[in-house]
Amino acid sequence: MKITGKVIRYGDNVDTDVIIPARYLNTSNPKELAAHCMEDLDPTFVKRVKAGDIMVGGVNFGCGSSREHAPIVIKESGIACVVAKSFARIFYRNAINIGLPIVEFSGEIDEGDKLEIDFDNGVIRNLSKNTQGKFPPFPGFLQKIISKGGLFPAMEELK
Amino acid sequence: MQMTMSQKILAAHAGRKSVSPGELVMANLDLVLGNDITAPVAINEYRKAGASCVFDCKKIALVMDHFTPNKDIKAAEQTKKVREFAAEKKIENFFDVGTVGIEHALLPERGLVVAGDLVIGADSHTCTYGALGAFSTGVGSTDMAVGMAHGKGWFKVPRAMKFNLHGSLPKWVSGKDVILHIIGKIGVDGALYKSMEFSGPGVSSLSMDDRLCICNMAIEAGAKNGIFPVDEKTRKYMSEHSKKTPVEFSADPDADYDEVMDIDLSSLRSTVAFPHLPSNTRTFDNMPVVPIDQVVIGSCTNGRLSDLQVAARILKGRKVNPKVRTIIFPATQKIYLDALRQGLLEIFVEAGAAVSTPTCGPCLGGHMGILAKGERAVATTNRNFVGRMGHPESEVYLASPEVAAASAITGVITDPATL
Numbered sequence: 104m105k106i107t108g109k110v111i112r113y114g115d116n117v118d119t120d121v122i123i124p125a126r127y128l129n130t131s132n133p134k135e136l137a138a139h140c141m142e143d144l145d146p147t148f149v150k151r152v153k154a155g156d157i158m159v160g161g162v163n164f165g166c167g168s169s170r171e172h173a174p175i176v177i178k179e180s181g182i183a184c185v186v187a188k189s190f191a192r193i194f195y196r197n198a199i200n201i202g203l204p205i206v207e208f209s210g211e212i213d214e215g216d217k218l219e220i221d222f223d224n225g226v227i228r229n230l231s232k233n234t235q236g237k238f239p240p241f242p243g244f245l246q247k248i249i250s251k252g253g254l255f256p257a258m259e260e261l262k
Numbered sequence: 263m264q265m266t267m268s269q270k271i272l273a274a275h276a277g278r279k280s281v282s283p284g285e286l287v288m289a290n291l292d293l294v295l296g297n298d299i300t301a302p303v304a305i306n307e308y309r310k311a312g313a314s315c316v317f318d319c320k321k322i323a324l325v326m327d328h329f330t331p332n333k334d335i336k337a338a339e340q341t342k343k344v345r346e347f348a349a350e351k352k353i354e355n356f357f358d359v360g361t362v363g364i365e366h367a368l369l370p371e372r373g374l375v376v377a378g379d380l381v382i383g384a385d386s387h388t389c390t391y392g393a394l395g396a397f398s399t400g401v402g403s404t405d406m407a408v409g410m411a412h413g414k415g416w417f418k419v420p421r422a423m424k425f426n427l428h429g430s431l432p433k434w435v436s437g438k439d440v441i442l443h444i445i446g447k448i449g450v451d452g453a454l455y456k457s458m459e460f461s462g463p464g465v466s467s468l469s470m471d472d473r474l475c476i477c478n479m480a481i482e483a484g485a486k487n488g489i490f491p492v493d494e495k496t497r498k499y500m501s502e503h504s505k506k507t508p509v510e511f512s513a514d515p516d517a518d519y520d521e522v523m524d525i526d527l528s529s530l531r532s533t534v535a536f537p538h539l540p541s542n543t544r545t546f547d548n549m550p551v552v553p554i555d556q557v558v559i560g561s562c563t564n565g566r567l568s569d570l571q572v573a574a575r576i577l578k579g580r581k582v583n584p585k586v587r588t589i590i591f592p593a594t595q596k597i598y599l600d601a602l603r604q605g606l607l608e609i610f611v612e613a614g615a616a617v618s619t620p621t622c623g624p625c626l627g628g629h630m631g632i633l634a635k636g637e638r639a640v641a642t643t644n645r646n647f648v649g650r651m652g653h654p655e656s657e658v659y660l661a662s663p664e665v666a667a668a669s670a671i672t673g674v675i676t677d678p679a680t681l
Contacts, residue, residue, distance in 0.1 A: 120645065120647040120649060120650050121647065124627065124649055125328075125627050126627050126632075128328075128329075129333070129336035129340060130340070131302040131340065143648050143649040143654040144648065162451055163450060163451040163454065168385075168626070169383075169388075169400040169401060170300065171303055191451070191454070191484060192454065192486055193401060193481075196401060196402065197402035197403075200405060242286055244286040244416070248416075254404050255307060255310075255313075255407065258408055258412055258414075262288060
């Protein structure tokens with residue numbers, strides 16, 4: 104799989120409370136929730152995000168609550184992939200379990216850059232800066248979850 | 263292969279003699295937990311996957327604690343969905359208004375978790391039960407749904423950090439100060455993906471409530487779990503609360519730790535985490551004057567009986583500052599009743615504080631104590647991220663019940679030792 108998209112960039116420790124504030128968690132409807140994605144950090148996000156954009160963060164992306172609503176609203180907003188220097192562990196497994204592509208990568212990326220991510224070969228190309236870097240592929244176990252489209256369908260093989 | 267305590271519990275539940283850090287394993291679960299925010303998403307997934315029977319109706323706990331008593335119509339619809347699911351699947355441990363308590367205070371109190379258990383919960387503070395010598399960790403709703411259907415979960419075997427505790431805590435210093443001190447030292451991702459294993463001669467001086475509070479906030483250092491060794495206090499607690507049979511695990515003497523940190527408990531001081539990260543800690547030798555608008559004493563971190571007792575000791579015969587809205591949340595119905603019988607609730611009301619039914623409420627900015635723009639709260643809760651207790655421009659200062667009660671009286675963040 105290969106995707107190309109424009110970067111929306113945030114800093115370190117983007118927490119799940121700013122990704123989707125708890126005051127909106129009285130529903131589990133993804134569309135309703137997505138109307139508030141990133142609201143407390145970047146009220147402009149919902150207006151400017153376009154399908155296929157790539158969200159970029161620093162270290163410890165998705166820290167805080169276990170709410171799966173966080174990767175759900177990012178996916179529902181049209182974000183094709185989240186790239187961060189590191190992910191908080193619950194966000195990491197939630198993203199895999201619901202099929203939101205994520206990549207751990209530390210290279211230099213700026214707001215508005217155009218990225219091409221080649222998942223099969225673990226290569227990320229910054230088309231705006233004309234640079235590229237590698238990222239480690241997921242272990243086979245996790246690739247199975249991703250290729251089956253989530254944890255539930257993969258369980259027949261994994262359990 | 264020398265293993266940590268956490269690795270041993272994982273290995274035992276994966277049917278393996280040993281496991282290595284980094285390895286991905288599928289393991290059998292002793293308990294699967296969800297609440298009124300995360301369970302509805304899990305139930306959606308469960309239904310979508312067409313799963314029928316749950317793996318074990320005794321090993322699932324559904325706790326309606328976050329937005330209850332229902333804060334609005336949508337919240338009421340969410341709990342209704344879970345209530346119906348619980349009835350349909352004959353889930354024994356469904357807790358609704360009247361029996362409900364904050365999940366991480368409730369489950370140990372009800373004896374649903376004991377040493378050696380492997381527990382997942384769709385709530386990040388599920389790591390609390392490590393205080394009992396269990397491996398417990400927060401996951402998402404899909405993990406919860408799969409756990410309810412199959413009784414299994416996937417785990418990356420964690421590396422570990424060891425915290426070697428010595429001495430005992432000074433007066434007015436408690437478990438909250440220990441964990442805030444540690445997070446202040448190692449940062450909010452200092453233990454990312456790792457176990458935080460507590461050990462050393464200082465462990466025996468810590469109460470079970472202190473240990474539950476310390477493990478509760480392991481996630482705020484990014485950890486997968488926090489865990490204490492089992493000792494006489496743990497055994498006594500379990501025999502008083504549970505009919506389950508505990509299994510005691512201990513770390514091998516040569517187990518591999520990425521880092522060993524020595525902590526002299528007697529040197530610790532009251533510690534406050536300033537906005538907007540739990541790692542942004544200060545002690546009172548380096549504290550500006552911070553006027554406050556609200557105090558919250560409660561939550562899965564500090565809503566236990568000993569927390570209320572120490573707050574009452576400080577508030578007894580005093581009045582809270584008229585500018586400080588002080589709200590006290592006993593974490594469970596049993597704690598509420600004990601506090602009532604011990605005269606603590608009377609002390610709180612006479613001091614001018616409000617006492618609430620158990621709920622997570624303000625901790626996550628849900629209801630029952632939301633902050634307006636520019637307002638500041640001292641809270642015994644666990645997170646002080648932007649907008650956590652209300653308006654994105656409000657501020658939360660995390661502290662012990664000792665500091666919170668003292669601050670309620672003076673109206674500024676206050677060292678309880680100076681009252």
